Amino acid sequence: VTSVADLAQRVIASEPRATARAMRIVDDRTVGWSELLKTLWPHTGRAWILGVTGSPGAGKSTLCDGLIEAYRAGGSRVGVVAVDPTSPYSGGAILGDRVRMARHATDDGVFIRSLATRGQLGGLSRSARDVVRILDASGYDVVLVETVGVGQDELDVTRSAHTTLVVVAPGMGDEVQASKAGILECADVFAVNKADRPGADGAMRDLELMVALGDESRRALSKTHAGTEQRADSDGWTPPILKCIATRGEGMPELVAALRRHRDWSEGTERGRARRRTRLAEELRATLRDALIEAAVFALGDRVDAAASDVEQREVDPYTATDRLVEQFRGR
Ligand SMILES: Nc1nc2c(ncn2[C@@H]2O[C@H](COP(=O)(O)OP(=O)(O)OP(=O)(O)O)[C@@H](O)[C@H]2O)c(=O)[nH]1
Ligand SMILES: [Mg+2]
Numbered sequence: 001v002t003s004v005a006d007l008a009q010r011v012i013a014s015e016p017r018a019t020a021r022a023m024r025i026v027d028d029r030t031v032g033w034s035e036l037l038k039t040l041w042p043h044t045g046r047a048w049i050l051g052v053t054g055s056p057g058a059g060k061s062t063l064c065d066g067l068i069e070a071y072r073a074g075g076s077r078v079g080v081v082a083v084d085p086t087s088p089y090s091g092g093a094i095l096g097d098r099v100r101m102a103r104h105a106t107d108d109g110v111f112i113r114s115l116a117t118r119g120q121l122g123g124l125s126r127s128a129r130d131v132v133r134i135l136d137a138s139g140y141d142v143v144l145v146e147t148v149g150v151g152q153d154e155l156d157v158t159r160s161a162h163t164t165l166v167v168v169a170p171g172m173g174d175e176v177q178a179s180k181a182g183i184l185e186c187a188d189v190f191a192v193n194k195a196d197r198p199g200a201d202g203a204m205r206d207l208e209l210m211v212a213l214g215d216e217s218r219r220a221l222s223k224t225h226a227g228t229e230q231r232a233d234s235d236g237w238t239p240p241i242l243k244c245i246a247t248r249g250e251g252m253p254e255l256v257a258a259l260r261r262h263r264d265w266s267e268g269t270e271r272g273r274a275r276r277r278t279r280l281a282e283e284l285r286a287t288l289r290d291a292l293i294e295a296a297v298f299a300l301g302d303r304v305d306a307a308a309s310d311v312e313q314r315e316v317d318p319y320t321a322t323d324r325l326v327e328q329f330r331g332r
């Protein structure tokens with residue numbers, strides 16, 4: 001049996017098998033998982049985390065494939081985390097992602113890992129973050145995180161990226177979906193993919209309008225709340241919208257350049273760095289929430305179930321029951 005320290009060293013030395021093993025340990029919460037993450041932490045922070053999100057079939061994997069190619073050509077090592085929220089058992093979409101990126105499978109500068117949805121709250125975003133961190137420690141310069149842009153968990157995954165690319169395909173009503181799902185706020189760059197299909201120009205115009213309106217309302221907001229996020233002024237960021245045909249590699253150089261500009265903004269300006277800090281604080285809150293729930297459930301033991309049955313008997317309302325449990329946990 002290898003020790004955690006030993007395994008960590010092998011991850012840092014970029015041994016793919018050790019990296020895969022570390023992911024399993026962390027994902028299954030096997031003994032030593034947190035020690036492993038703590039040991040790896042000082043070796044993280046170098047990778048550029050690039051979220052790629054958008055509705056099913058929009059062309060995310062095909063675009064990722066093109067991005068992998070571009071970053072490999074530039075000498076970067078690339079990690080890919082493909083998050084599949086819908087088919088934890090069938091593995092259908094996971095297989096699809098694998099096939100689409102298959103030509104990179106034998107390249108040892110590329111590491112592809114698929115994740116299925118976990119049952120527990122925040123489980124998916126937590127596993128994704130941990131996997132990203134292991135890839136970061138293992139020396140992958142760019143980590144692509146592909147998610148289908150639905151659900152809170154997925155939005156959390158998207159929020160933890162440094163740069164988020166939202167992929168839209170014409171004729172799918174994606175632009176409207178994007179504004180509804182809160183994806184618009186996460187979008188740093190938009191790609192209108194499948195520009196070989198009718199409706200691409202319309203989709204471009206819709207998005208342009210939406211981004212412009214977003215900037216308007218943000219500007220209006222920042223007048224009333226001075227000091228709050230002002231995305232559209234001097235060192236702010238307005239999401240560019242690019243047209244591409246992923247299957248033919250058309251528009252890829254422009255897309256790569258736009259993503260690069262966002263990276264430079266996020267690393268090189270005070271606004272960009274402030275946004276990174278906000279995201280880290282959000283993550284800390286999520287980790288804290290998990291740890292507190294775990295500690296409380298452990299400390300309270302049977303009292304949680306007992307309270308549930310009291311609520312079920314209508315002897316107490318759920319709010320008072322919760323208050324009492326919190327009090328008992330505090331005074332334990
Ligand atoms: N016509 C056309 N088809 C495309 C383009 N990009 C991708 N496709 C096709 O669209 C289908 C879906 O592409 P994927 O890259 O798997 O899309 P995805 O968003 O990763 O899909 P999921 O992961 O299943 O949500 C595939 O058959 C692709 O070949 C494009 O620019 N034009
Ligand atoms: Mg895909």
